Amino acid sequence: MMADNIIFPARRHVILGIFLDAAALQKLLRTHRSLIAPEVHGLQRPQRQGRRAAGLTQQQMDELLNRSAGTYGRLETGRYKNPSIDLLRDVALTLALNEQEWTALCRYARGEDPPSTLRPRSGQVVPGWFDVIHGISHMAYITDPSYDLVCHNETFAGLFPDTGPPANMLRWMLLDDKARGTLPNPDIPGDHGIPGALTGWRDIWAPYLLPQLSAARALMPDDPVLAAIEHDVRADPRTGPLYATGCATQVHPDGHVRPLLHPTLGPGWVAICAAEPLSSPNFRVMIVPFYPGQTRGRHLASTALTLTT
Structure with missing residues (x-):
């Protein structure tokens, strides 16, 4: 030996x-x-x-x-x-x-990076990131590997004037009617439903959010938070069929421009900037500039918005 x-x-x-x-x-x-x-x-x-x-x-x-x-x-x-x-x-x-x-x-x-983190929920956000988030004028927040909200700035909190920011961002975006809006009630003539913050939720937001859930579950199959979200997504009449049929293959939103209805600033567009702290694998730093207006400006025109085939 x-x-x-x-x-x-x-x-x-x-x-x-x-x-x-x-x-x-x-x-x-x-x-x-x-x-x-x-x-x-x-x-x-x-x-x-x-x-x-x-x-x-x-x-x-x-x-x-x-x-x-x-x-x-x-x-x-x-x-x-x-x-x-x-x-x-x-x-x-x-x-x-x-x-x-x-x-x-x-x-x-x-000769390659690991396929996943060493420990399912490893890493803590370096304290300096909290100062960065609070020092940004745009909406900004950090989520952990389960999409639980770790920190946010006041600009982001302005998106939730009545309830405050949700505990879990992925659950809110997929399952909360304040995010996705309500469907029209067929028994009420002229009812068009109540719009949510995520304008065009079914066709623009959900097809990218659901693959993020699927990818996170594949990475952390034993995570109870993600398991509970997936269970509720499958059981929900709006997200269940979409999740079952599969959507886009993209697993992060970095670079996307999407419409958003701000509760105080009105309709507009957000340019999503996503990053990962090197010392905190699978944590997400999200910086989300908001541009008011029904149509997105020329400077946003080249950024992908809708699904491509």
Whole structure:
């Protein structure tokens, strides 16, 4: 079995045009392995040259990962070609990597970013983002991976003068009649329903919101908040049929321009700007400038609005 203290020459492989850095991979894993006390996992710390060795051994990592002997050693030394995401995830959790280190591990070992976050609801928004949101004059807010509202500014709160901003933005946009409007009552002559804030909800908003729900559920299938939203969407007579038939494939709204009825400023258009804080995977920073007017201005004319085939 290979000793832990052997350092292999730096190796760089290429997969899909991306360099895999074996030296960086070894440094990342070895550093974190040295920080884990074997006693935490009920293992004994081996003696090395008359003194206790720091951290877990490669053999102990195999034991904790429930992998065959030598598996972890091949990964750490860069000799494991194209390791599975499941193996890398188990290693990352065992070594208590954070989200940025998880991304680095996948890049060094596979030449690609991870398909999902390491932990379903990882990360907290860096406090500076709160100052950014409150310092923006346009409507602005942040949601977590479940679309729960984390923070917002006063301009955004103006969209909800009676109730205040909702607890969950995706639920509000898909299921609240104040967002989507009410349908005409066929028993009342001349009734056209009450318009909601999201003008053209069925044809312009819903076809993009529903794929966001579907994508979030695929990413976090065990998330109870998203599961409850999906359950109610399926049961709702307006969203259920749309969700069942499928809509657009886009899973984020960045760059879209959509009509919106502001409760105090009247009809207009919003240009949606969406971003993700690097330290908070799957959190969403939303900046939503509002432009009053029945027709959108020339500066918005080139931005996608309706579905394309």
